[in-house]
Amino acid sequence: MNDTLWQLEPATAAKHRLYKRYLDGYWAKMLQPNGAGNSWPKVTYVDAFAGPGRYLGGEEGSPVFVLRRLLDHTARGRMGLRPNRVQLVFIEKRRDRYKHLVKELGAKFGDLSALPVRVEVVHGEAAAETARALDHLQAWGNPVLAIFDSWGNVNVPLTLLERIAANRGSEAIVTFGPNWFNRREDQNAEQLDDVFGGREYWQRADRESSTDERWRAWLSTYRDALGRAGFEFQLQFEVVPHTGQPLYLVHGTKHVAGVEVMKDAMWTVDPEAGTLFRDPRTRGAESVGQLDLFGSGGGVHPELRELIVQRLDDGAITVEQLRDWLVRETARWLGKHANAAVKTMCDEGAVHVEPTGQISKRSVIRLR
Ligand SMILES: C[S@@+](CC[C@H](N)C(=O)[O-])C[C@H]1O[C@@H](n2cnc3c(N)ncnc32)[C@H](O)[C@@H]1O
Numbered sequence: 001m002n003d004t005l006w007q008l009e010p011a012t013a014a015k016h017r018l019y020k021r022y023l024d025g026y027w028a029k030m031l032q033p034n035g036a037g038n039s040w041p042k043v044t045y046v047d048a049f050a051g052p053g054r055y056l057g058g059e060e061g062s063p064v065f066v067l068r069r070l071l072d073h074t075a076r077g078r079m080g081l082r083p084n085r086v087q088l089v090f091i092e093k094r095r096d097r098y099k100h101l102v103k104e105l106g107a108k109f110g111d112l113s114a115l116p117v118r119v120e121v122v123h124g125e126a127a128a129e130t131a132r133a134l135d136h137l138q139a140w141g142n143p144v145l146a147i148f149d150s151w152g153n154v155n156v157p158l159t160l161l162e163r164i165a166a167n168r169g170s171e172a173i174v175t176f177g178p179n180w181f182n183r184r185e186d187q188n189a190e191q192l193d194d195v196f197g198g199r200e201y202w203q204r205a206d207r208e209s210s211t212d213e214r215w216r217a218w219l220s221t222y223r224d225a226l227g228r229a230g231f232e233f234q235l236q237f238e239v240v241p242h243t244g245q246p247l248y249l250v251h252g253t254k255h256v257a258g259v260e261v262m263k264d265a266m267w268t269v270d271p272e273a274g275t276l277f278r279d280p281r282t283r284g285a286e287s288v289g290q291l292d293l294f295g296s297g298g299g300v301h302p303e304l305r306e307l308i309v310q311r312l313d314d315g316a317i318t319v320e321q322l323r324d325w326l327v328r329e330t331a332r333w334l335g336k337h338a339n340a341a342v343k344t345m346c347d348e349g350a351v352h353v354e355p356t357g358q359i360s361k362r363s364v365i366r367l368r
Contacts, residue, residue, distance in 0.1 A: 004096045008055035010241035014275040015175065015249070018239065019062065019147075020069060021265035027070055029261060030143060030169070031079035031086065040169065042085050044139035046146040048126035048156070050090035052097040053104030062149065063090040063101060064108055067119065071109075083118040089133045091122045098123040127156050131163070143169035152180035158197040158229055161252070165230030171253040172231065174222065178245050181215040196225045216280045219248050226252035233259045237266075237331035242274030259327060266332050279331035282306045299348065300341045304333055308341060309367065312351065316366035319359060 033039040045066070053061040060068070067088060073079065079086075090105075092098040102121050105112060112119045120137070122129045126148060134140055144164050148156045154174060164170050189199065196202040201224070205217035215238075223236040231252025240246045251262050266277050282303050299305070307330050311322065319342060323335035342365055345351045354364045 004094075004100055005052055005054060005056045008057055008059045010244040011239055011247040013059070014239050014241040014269075014273065015149075015247060016059075016062065016065065017269045017273060017275060018249075018265055018277075020065060021268050022262055023066055024069060024073065025261040025264055026145065026171075026258075027073055027079060028075050029257060030145075031081070032075055033078075039080060040143055042087070042139065042142040043169075044087040044089065044134065044137060044142070044144045046089045046091070046130050046133065046144065047149065048089075048091045048130050048146060049149045049151075050092045050097075050101055050121075051149075052092070052100035054100070061101070061104070062147075063088075063121075064104060067105070067109060067115075067117075070117065071115070081116040083116065086117040087120070087137050087139065088117060089120045089122060089130070089137070091124060091126055091129045091133070093123075093125055095123060126150070127160050130156075131160055134164075140167060143167060143171075145170070146172045148172065148174045150175070150177075152177035154180065154195060155191055157194040158225055159194075161226065161229040161231075165226075165252065165254065169254060170231075171251065171258050172226065172229075173252075174226075174250050176219070176222075176248040176250075178215070178247065180248075181218045182211070196221060197228055201225060201228075215248060219250065219280055222250050223252075226250060230254070233328060235259060235262055235331055236280055238278040238280060240276040240278055246278075256327060260334065263332055263334055277332055279303060279307065281310065281330065300344050304337060304341050305345070305350075307333065308345065308351075312365060312367045316364050318361065319363045319365060320361035322365060323361070 030040060030043050047062055047066065050063045051061045053064045055061065090101060092101055098121070105119070105121065109115060120133060122133060130146060134144060144167050146164050148154065154176060156174070161172055164172055192202050193199050202221055205221040208214050208217040219236045223234045226234045229252065231254060233253045233256060235251040238246050238248055253259060269275050308322065311317065311325055319338055322342065323338040326333040326338055327335050339359055342351065342353060343359055346353045349368060351365050352368050353359055
């Protein structure tokens, strides 16, 4: 069977829409000088499960659209593209797909060595080749964005993520297919120990028997692992396409700006395509797709409401603490959403705010 290329699944298309938005924001932030005029000397992007660069229907694979959008970026003139500053690495294990990717990139971009960025296409195993490429490109010490986009047999050792997280300004994105959470028998325990950093960290998730809870348990176990690896901020969410199977994504970053760029991307993904992003913390069947602070029936968006109630169930907090919690702990909500939601929930009588009157960051909120 020739399966070098395959059909683009709706969940992958949804993920691609998210990546496109996210990377547009990422490059703009990482490559342009900041307000003080400083910029990173080097930024390295790794797509460790790169694929063949194209789908059966002719759609672009991630290496192709990532490179194309970087070269066509509206801020390109201010981004200081130079081969020794901006480096992209694409790794693919299957020789046929690797060859296809090389051909595809050549057809789309011509001689890669003539581009204003450095592009390395590598044939081999994701984890080993990521470390080797980062050595060879002298990427350590500067920001690395590594994407581990496997079909579910995630076998990227946590030690590699730790090395990446030790770099300033670095980020990692790891995706999981739905089957990953159901079939543990085909993964050996030693491999899971490597992925999660020790048996004590994953055994509890493995004991979860309810199908609906398994993905939540494993996803948050992986999210915690990224935290232990040194990514101070972690997001986890389910990408629910219009039709077909969902997929799951965990994002780890060293900076709150990374969280903001990812959340902004979720908020701006084209609603027409029907992509939904679901926070694993919420149980509701409520579609949390088109993002609007206020749900269709008016009032606070049901997902945001459910999350705030969950948090307040643990006790009273200040508005500032709620803002911080929304940024760090929820998939899509930003600090700026706290005030308006608290005000509406207070007007409705769902929460009590002290002192009464103007809501400030020091106001204390509790459930009524
Ligand atoms: C989900 S696909 C990648 C899709 C691609 N990132 C995109 O979005 O267009 C996963 C790819 O990883 C490759 N692969 C599987 N195991 C690998 C490994 N251990 N190291 C590197 N590549 C691997 C597969 O052959 C497949 O092409």
